[in-house]
Amino acid sequence: MMRLTEQILAIAAEHPDGVALSAKKLLHLGNRAAVDQALSRLVGRKQLVRIGRGVYLRPVTTRFGTRAPSVEQAIAALATQRGEIIVSTAAAAANALGLTTQVPVRSVYLTSGRSRKIQLGMQMVELRHAPRWQFTLAGRPAGDVILALAWLGPAKGEAALKTLKRTLPPETFGDLVAAAPLLPTWLAQIIGKAAYL
Numbered sequence: 281m282m283r284l285t286e287q288i289l290a291i292a293a294e295h296p297d298g299v300a301l302s303a304k305k306l307l308h309l310g311n312r313a314a315v316d317q318a319l320s321r322l323v324g325r326k327q328l329v330r331i332g333r334g335v336y337l338r339p340v341t342t343r344f345g346t347r348a349p350s351v352e353q354a355i356a357a358l359a360t361q362r363g364e365i366i367v368s369t370a371a372a373a374a375n376a377l378g379l380t381t382q383v384p385v386r387s388v389y390l391t392s393g394r395s396r397k398i399q400l401g402m403q404m405v406e407l408r409h410a411p412r413w414q415f416t417l418a419g420r421p422a423g424d425v426i427l428a429l430a431w432l433g434p435a436k437g438e439a440a441l442k443t444l445k446r447t448l449p450p451e452t453f454g455d456l457v458a459a460a461p462l463l464p465t466w467l468a469q470i471i472g473k474a475a476y477l
Contacts, residue, residue, distance in 0.1 A: 284310055284318040289327060292338045297349065300357035303334040329354075331398050335361045348401030351387050355405070364393040365415045366407065370431030373424040379432065379440050390414060390427075416462050421448070422455035426463065434466045441474045 287309050292301050306315045319336060322328040326346070328336045331354045339346040349357075359366040367373075369388045374380045387403060390410035398405050414430055417423035425444060429437040445453060457475045460468040 284314060285322055288315075288318055288322060292328065292336075295338070297338065297340055297353065299337075300331070300361045301328070301336045301338070302361055303336070329400065331400065332358050332362065332396075348403070351400060351403065351405055354398070354400055355389055358398075362393055364391050365418050366391045366393075367415065367418050367423065367427065369408075370414070370427040374428035374431050374440075377424060377428050377444065379428055379444070413463055416459050417455060420455065421452045422459065425452070425456055426459070426467070429467055429470065434470070437467070438470045438473065441470055445474050 288301075288306060291306065295301065303312070303315055303319055306319075309315060310318075319328065319330075323330050323336070326339065329339055329348050330336055331349075335358060337349045337354060337357055340349055348354075355366050358364070366389050368376075369390055371380070371382060372388075375382060387405040389405065389407050391407040392412065392415055393407070393409065395409045396407050398407070414427060415423070416426055425441075425448070429441060432440050448456075453475075456471055460471040463471070
């Protein structure tokens with residue numbers, strides 16, 4: 281009969297890289313205390329990486345050895361397991377849209393869940409709670425525009441949106457206009473003005 285740690289590793293091996301393993305999904309192997317202890321041992325041996333309470337990923341194995349999963353894999357897995365919306369920060373969105381040359385140095389993400397930090401190998405990833413409206417159209421180009429405008433604020437947002445309107449695809453700008461009623465008044469006004477330019 282296989283030991284509990286070996287059973288957990290066998291189940292983890294069935295999943296592709298980046299798919300999270302939840303402690304609750306392993307309770308058919310034993311009681312919660314035994315599963316938690318086995319998972320803790322596997323983390324100690326670096327055979328699993330803990331990315332949150334009860335959420336684990338397999339390390340990525342390459343020809344150069346093993347490494348922690350990418351930040352993107354860990355964030356996607358955490359969002360799926362916790363049912364949270366997690367997006368890059370507004371500063372990163374503004375940089376991606378060419379509205380600023382500032383490049384974020386730290387890995388910081390906005391979350392609909394609680395604020396916290398997770399360790400991925402040598403990298404610390406920070407999750408910051410954000411207001412719900414900042415997740416409007418999350419994962420879509422118009423959602424990145426909303427984040428960027430939120431970061432720029434009312435003073436710089438209007439000029440930035442005029443610039444973006446010339447480069448954004450019409451459907452992205454249409455999504456932005458449709459989402460305006462869900463946004464704070466100052467942002468809805470900026471989008472409304474840009475729609476009639």
